[in-house]
Amino acid sequence: MARVSKPKFWQDFGFYFALLLLIFVVIIFIATLGFSYRSALFPLVVCIGIVPLIILDIMARISTKVASKVELLSGGDIFDLSTIEKVRSQGEADTEQVETKSPRLLIVLSWLIGGLAVFYFVGYLPFIFLFVFCFLRFFASRRILPSFLFALGLSLITWVIFTLFLRISPISFTL
Secondary structure (H helix, E strand, O other): OOOOOOHHHOHHHHHHHHHHHHHHHHHHHHOOOOOOOHHHHHHHHHHHHHHHHHHHHHHHHHHHHHHHHHHHHOOOOOOOHHHHHHHHHHOOOOOHHHHHHHHHHHHHHHHHHHHHHHHHHOOOOHHHHHHHHHHHHHHHHOHHHHHHHHHHHHHHHHHHHHHHHHOOOOOOOOO
16 A cells, blocks of 8 residues: 655645735735724734734644644634545545535535625624624524524624724714
């Protein structure tokens, strides 16, 4: 039985994609430093949050020791493409497992696209409540009360952050 070796990190497309993403995020970070406080706050928070994750991904692609530790920390597998990569590299894998990932991915993408359409018509705060409640209730099959309370709490936290701390009018939440 021949052992299939893992390709070197410089032969992995994901390595170059993560590197380009890191460069893009750093450029965005530098560009937003010249913005006013209100305009720069969200991009800076996102950039500061995403840079360590991209660096961790790059390190996991370079070192197998880091990759094994990162794999232990990884969460849900909705967007897990490793099964598809195994099919491509080995030519033999359980095709049923690959086929079950694809519909779930399409369902999540349709939720996101539908959510954007609802966002356009109802505005930001009602969208957060409706989307989170419906997603938890119907997609994640949670009970009504926990779904309602979580959606309400998230909407309340968002309102407090934007209106009390950032002093942005709730009217500007709508498009």
